[in-house]
Amino acid sequence: MNYKLFFEKEDLISYSLLQVISQQPNGKITENEVLLDFSISSYRLQHVLETLNHDLKNVKSNVSSYIDTSEKKLLHGINITTTVVQSIRLMYLKHSLLYAMFEYHFIYSNQLSNAAFMKKNFISKTTFYNSQNKLKDILQQEDFYQVSSEFGDNEHAIRLHLFQFFYTAFNGIDNPFAELDAPADQIIESIQTKFQVAITPTQRTKLLIFLKTWILRMKNQCFVTKPMLAETKLDALDHQLLDQIQAILSKTLTLPVGQIELDYLETFLVIQGYKPGYSELTSKMTMPLAYSWATDLMAQVKQSQMLLDNDALKTTTLESAILRINIQFTTFYVEPTTFISLDQVSFFKETYPLFDQVISHFIQTLHSNTTIKMGQNDSVNLYFSYMFAFINNIPINLLRNMVYICVDFSQGKLYTDYVIRTLTAFSNAHIMIERIPSPETDIYLSDFYNNSVQQIQITWRNPPTPLDWSLLGDTIIDCKKQKMTNVTDDDNER
Structure with missing residues (x-):
């Protein structure tokens, strides 16, 4: 639910500004950017900031949260955490007449007359019926x-x-x-x-x-x-x-x-x-749709050719995880508060391209073939649920787009072991670590360039910098894309 649709006009501007500031990497944004994005005057912006800082003071927190304006033409969010943003969202929701109408409509309408509600909230008949129509539009939207x-x-x-x-x-x-x-x-x-x-x-x-x-x-x-x-x-x-x-x-x-x-x-x-x-x-007889979806998705996993050996996959474990997702989704689906952004999908698409291909295709078929209507948030949440089920239940050594990285540093075994241990933390990203180059090696990672190695080479500084890690990550993604192309070509030939 988009809670901003309920907000009063001034609260909507304040909350939107807080969201924008909280999403900045360093919590900073220039006044000119805000004036341009929000189409408001400098005078009105100052009023919004005063109101917002006043509201932030009323948020229960261990540390003080506020928008610092001491630096000229710059807004700097101090301690603007996710919890703080959610607290302001709830505060503004409670301010809203539309929220009061929402509660009345669904919770108190058969216990309290329209007249009693109007008297309690100090509103006229005209305001009541106008708000009722606005609420109806929001619910439909x-x-x-x-x-x-x-x-x-x-x-x-x-x-x-x-x-x-x-x-x-x-x-x-x-x-x-x-x-x-x-x-x-x-x-x-x-x-x-x-x-x-x-x-x-x-x-x-x-x-x-x-x-x-x-x-x-x-x-x-x-x-x-x-x-x-x-x-x-x-x-x-x-x-x-x-x-x-x-x-x-x-x-x-x-x-x-x-x-x-x-x-x-x-x-x-x-x-x-x-x-x-x-x-x-949760038997097949009581929940046929959930079981049907699980069967269809498992069939797509095997047909996709993403696995080196379909028979080696423990299908029972994966199918059980998928079935549990389907049962919750088709009964008591709880709208998520995290993993609902399309921006987050792009990370998993790059990191797990084979999984992404199968899951995205399956969700598209659901949109086409099912009688259940799914919104964007529903689809994105289902995508992540399936993605986590795949990551947790499909062994990386069965995947056709595994990226093999040979780690060989001149400082010897101790340092090489340290790098390998660090890379192992990314094992779910479908990488396999080697100590000696092999025919499967995709990337040779060392602190010196070696003319005898024919594979892609990445030379790290000692110690590696964030830029070095970024380069390795980009190279892994490029290797996966190439292998993904090969898998697709193989599928087309079949």
Whole structure:
């Protein structure tokens, strides 16, 4: 969700400026660049900076964050971390009337009349209905009612996007809907006690927000009307847990929680790994689309000719990782807060070109053939999920575009071992280290040029500089591109 669509006009400028400054390598940008990019006057920029620095003072942090303007015509962001930017984003979201309208529309509309909301927020009828129309446009623009799931009804789609909205916006920075802390904490405690599971801080935050969203929708008389799965098999412990949850919620909700709602919660807990039962719940019969995608992607891996030996790949491990990704994506997909930028894709495309080719092609086929609508963020997140599954489960020695680097330094074995150990940290980049040149060697790395070596030579200084490392990285990428061309040519000949 693009939260900037909700911001008040002045907050939007302040936040956009903060984003730009935070993205500068040294946190610095000239005033002229800002004036040009934002099309504002110097006077207005000064007002924006004063407001922004005032807001930054109110961000909870161990160190002071601010925009330093002491150097003439230069803006310098001091301690503008990701957390600080996210905190300002949440602050401005809370300032917004559109956000208040968003909460009212989805959480309180059946508990509070329009007139009561207007009175509470000191707004006129005209402002209310104008804001309502703006909110409707934002929700349509952001495909809020569209969800990457083949299950359930409209209520599933709404809840999932509300969960994504609050999880990404608050994300450990602040605690939304604190009045529901008690029942949500009690439910989590019951889960941990019944199933003896350890829940990490990030998992707890995610579960808290999911539970609160679930409770809020039910309090607003909005219920799921059909189960996500045809059948949810429950054992004695499951029934005990759900009975406890019923008892906890009886103090919060006036109506009893129906079985469909409890099945909904059960499905989330299992698929997100909060309790056992994954293999029983996620069968081929209950989730045919997730299994179909996994089969199709595995087939593309083998057809791509990217592996030296298809039979040597442990397909079960890779297919299981892919299947888990598909199941989450087609049920309770949590919109990511990281790895959603197209700029990040370019790094992985250069580093893992064979993986990129297979994954990109597969996602394109999903866009063409599936009934599930996928936005850009959905596609990029699915790309990274598959990419990490490939990196973690496909051994580098099976790849046809491995880059072989022979390391041979004149200082002897001790220094050579040090360089090899350093390069080993980049083993996932599909490089193989050698000590003696071989027919497979692509790059000869040393501190002296050697006329007897026919391969590409890179001569490092002692110690190597950042420029030396950069040159090696660029050469590795060039070698991969050449090998990628060879693989493509081989495929075309077939």
